Amino acid sequence: MSASQRYIRIDKNHGFKIREFESADLEKVVYINRVSLPENYSLRFFMEHHEKWPKAFLVAEVDGEVVGYVMCRVELGWGYCKPGLTRKGHVVSIAVLEGYRRRGIGKALMEEALKALSKYYKASEVYLEVRVSNYPAISLYEKLGFMKKRILKGYYLDGEDAYVMARPLPLE
Numbered sequence: 001m002s003a004s005q006r007y008i009r010i011d012k013n014h015g016f017k018i019r020e021f022e023s024a025d026l027e028k029v030v031y032i033n034r035v036s037l038p039e040n041y042s043l044r045f046f047m048e049h050h051e052k053w054p055k056a057f058l059v060a061e062v063d064g065e066v067v068g069y070v071m072c073r074v075e076l077g078w079g080y081c082k083p084g085l086t087r088k089g090h091v092v093s094i095a096v097l098e099g100y101r102r103r104g105i106g107k108a109l110m111e112e113a114l115k116a117l118s119k120y121y122k123a124s125e126v127y128l129e130v131r132v133s134n135y136p137a138i139s140l141y142e143k144l145g146f147m148k149k150r151i152l153k154g155y156y157l158d159g160e161d162a163y164v165m166a167r168p169l170p171l172e
């Protein structure tokens with residue numbers, strides 16, 4: 001596979017590339033998840049998402065090393081943006097290693113995942129849960145057009161509330 005086929009986006013200014021997750025990335029993605037978030041998952045959980053929704057599980061590389069990921073799933077359910085049975089993309093988890101933040105990697109991962117959810121899985125909206133105290137993530141999602149739709153009281157294991165944030169697709 002040529003480099004231009006393997007990479008979905010190459011950002012020369014900020015020195016990162018986005019591509020689909022591959023099985024060989026599993027250990028690194030699990031590591032990034034564990035050092036970045038209290039919500040941790042089994043290896044099996046990551047691999048299931050890769051097997052079922054490969055186009056919407058992406059990683060970011062800097063100098064050939066994986067430094068961030070976004071993992072999504074697709075669900076059929078009641079819409080947050082429009083009423084009725086809706087195919088919804090669900091951003092399950094996103095994280096960027098601390099030393100690589102604030103250079104656009106999180107935003108690029110989200111934009112490419114949103115495009116994939118709409119293009120390959122025909123999702124007409126996308127949603128996620130986020131801790132009400134997670135200002136960096138909420139700012140990123142608002143920048144991408146997500147709106148707060150509801151509060152889930154005590155959603156997290158430590159008792160913190162979550163916002164459900166959602167936006168319609170496609171992105172543009």
Ligand code: ACO
Nearest residue numbers: 093094095096101102103104105106107128136137139140
């Ligand atoms: N403070 C304020 N605004 C921020 C911050 C921050 N610390 N970080 C990002 N933003 C906003 C800004 O508007 C920023 O644009 P700017 O830099 O031009 O001001 C915009 O988001 C884009 O930022 P990126 O550089 O693309 O984001 P980054 O690569 O730093 O990744 C992320 C953001 C993924 C939230 C990162 O901070 C992270 O890994 N945090 C820990 C893990 C986490 O909280 N993940 C989200 C949990 S919720 C879920 O997974 C569904």
Ligand code: ZN
Nearest residue numbers: 091092128129
């Ligand atoms: Zn979720």
